[in-house]
Amino acid sequence: MKIRASTIEELLGEITRMREHIEQLAKAGQVLRDQEDIHREMVHTANSIILCWDAKGRITFFNRFAQEFFGFSEKEILGKTVLGTIVPREDARGMDMGRLLEDICTNPQNYVNNENENVRRTGERVWISWTNKPIYDREGRFLEILSVGNDITRRKKAEEELERLASTDTLTGVLNRRAGLATLERLLQQARDRKEFLTIGYVDVNNLKPVNDQLGHHEGDGLIRIVCDTLKATLRGTDIICRMGGDEFMVLLPDCAIGQAKEQWSRFTRRLEQLNKRGIKKYPISVSQGFAEYDPSGDLPAVNEFISIADSEMYKRKKEMKAKMPPVVLEAAVPPSPPASSPRRRSRRRV
Secondary structure, three states: OOOOHHHHHHHHHHHHHHHHHHHHHHHHHHHHHHHHHHHHHHHHHOOOEEEEEEOOOEEEEEOHHHHHHHOOOHHHHOOOEOEOOOEOOEOOOOOEHHHHHHHHHHOHHHHOEEEEEEEOOOOOEEEEEEEEEEEEOOOOOEEEEEEEEEEOHHHHHHHHHHHHHHHEOOOOOOEOHHHHHHHHHHHHHHHHHHOOOEEEEEEEEOOHHHHHHHHOHHHHHHHHHHHHHHHHHHOOOOOEEEEEEOOEEEEEEEOOOHHHHHHHHHHHHHHHHHHHHHOOOOOOOOEEEEEEEEOOOOOOOOHHHHHHHHHHHHHHHHHHHHHHOOOOOOOOOOOOOOOOOOOOOOOOOOO
């Protein structure tokens, strides 16, 4: 069979075009592979934490910055769950972080941006600002979360310091009125949820006005600090002191019935008696106090109502003490006057 030359030429041309197409595809494939390598290198060298984790919380990707930041190698971390490795089971506020991670996977649209506490391999707690993107397959099924994070620990510490300053009484270092009321509201809710007792004490420093009027506000400030420092040294580590203003303090005693609170208070009054015996001041140091108790078997009181009960008891106690004790009369120290100079004798002139 004879094949026409034109047909052979057409076949050769087609083969050449196919070869060129294959070469182009090979080049394109190489370009894609090169681009993939470039993108992967960019992700690894990014100055941010980049990781992927699936619906069960298992880490599927962990870039080099994340490895250096958290202290885990790729081999150590891949396949492990974020909870218990780079996310604590509970944050410093007591939040269940496992529930948070479950909610991120269930409702990722609510966590496009979020900030939470993380933990390094050393146990150091850090704050990370996360940007999260859910990844789905072609059928729309959830696969994993792509998370990009940046360390904001320094900013968080600055914010916490500002909050501390805004919530602290500058004279005594205890909580101020605003922070004290917010803390009491939180502790009442906590006592109700945990079915625990909660007792508060309302305290008034006796004789502060005459001390301020006769010895000066510097001496009055010293009296307030002595009372506050004695309270700090007497109460439990879980108890909270708030300065409500002027000479009034509020003491919050969580998981404590009123009987236990009064036992603790007796230790405080004994300390004041010891200070008075030592004579650290030229006048007696004393306080008036009243208590109120939340019993979990009863109704939860409003904050103002709860304080009012303790405040009323305190004023009853103050009235009783005034009836028994004479008013304190103080005199400010007056520097001694210089001795009067004797009158100069005039010399008599002889006439």
